[in-house]
Amino acid sequence: MRPQKSITLKHLLVEQRKCIGLQFTTNKVLQALIDTLPNVSWSQEFGMFYMPNNKSNLELIFKTFNGVAWINGNYFFTEKVINEDNPVLNLERYRNRKPKEGFKPCPEEYLLKLELKRYSDNTVRNYVACFESFINHFYDTDPINLNEMDVRKYLQKLIQEGKSNSYVNLSINSIKFFYEIVHGMPNRFYSVERPRKVKQLPEVLSKEEIVKIINNTNNIKHKCIVGLLYSSGLRRSELLNLNVTDIDSKRMVVIIKNAKGNKDRISVLSPAF
Structure with missing residues (x-):
């Protein structure tokens, strides 16, 4: 049985030194250790308490609290693949770009980590574009030397330019990826406020409009695509990844694998299709 007491390991940067942060709820036993x-x-x-980040100290932490507290390393060990089902991407299209005067391309270490994490192609494209905009805004400064105030000023610039909330959030994610995942640095941006997501009602086609689209589609393949999207509520990416074996005509269901959030789900199959 896992001990009830727990200690969470965090990456900290104290006086430009990488350290292991030890975060836990006040407890006399843990404090004594x-x-x-x-x-x-x-x-x-x-x-929180901290100590120098090295292999011997990390081993000592696990040894000291063994059987007393559960060590939560979810925030500390970042080598986990995001989605093992995503194909390994070839990012040579970024590496082989012709150099442009006055433009800093995305660093190799950033591209390599994106490959190892197996982010989707769409995420990679967005992260690279946003991070390149960030580092070129501070063209004459090594990004490793930037601080939270620099990031705030950059985000303020994006807002003043009228960038959408989703773009600003994406920029924050791409910047955090560089510091926290690529360089294993602590979460330096706890207090960087994210813009609230705008919740808008979706534009929904009426049943009559959908029927008109289907009736005016002569290609049987295209008609099947439109019918499935509407009747089963599939996303475009889910439809593209759908296999014949994912359609269970006996149970009249569609099995959608690795849907949003890397979760499988089941949707109904309309008798009309």
Whole structure:
């Protein structure tokens, strides 16, 4: 049985030194064990204890709290593949671009990590575009030396230019990816406010309009596509990834694999199609 007490490991950057943050709910037993660790200090800024980030200290943490508390490394160990079912992308189209004077391309380390994480092609395209806009805004500065205030000013510029909330959020994600995933640095942007997502009612076609579209589609393949999209409520990407074996005509259902959020789901199959 997993111990009820837990300690969460975090990446911290203290005086430009990479450190292991130890975050836990106040507990006398855990505090007593923390006090036995060498070179442990308290950070008022991050509100947690920390120690130098090295292999021996990491091993010592697991050894010290073994059987006493569960070590949560979800925020610390970032090598997990995002979606193993995504194909391995070839990003040579970015690497082989002709150099442009006055333009900094996305660093190789960034591209390599995107490949290893197996992000989707659409996410890669958006991340690269947004991050290149960011680093070229600070063309004469190494991005590793930028701070939270620099990021805030850049995001303010995007808002003043009338960029959408989704674009600003995407820019934040691409910037965080560089610092936290590529360089394994701590979450430096806890207090960077994200714009609220605009919730708009979708534009929905009426049943009569859908019937007109289907009736005016002569190609049987295209008619089947429109019918499936409407009757089963499929997303475009779900339709493109659909296999014949995913359609169960006996149960009259469509099995959608790796849908949004990497989850499988089942939708109804209309008798008309």
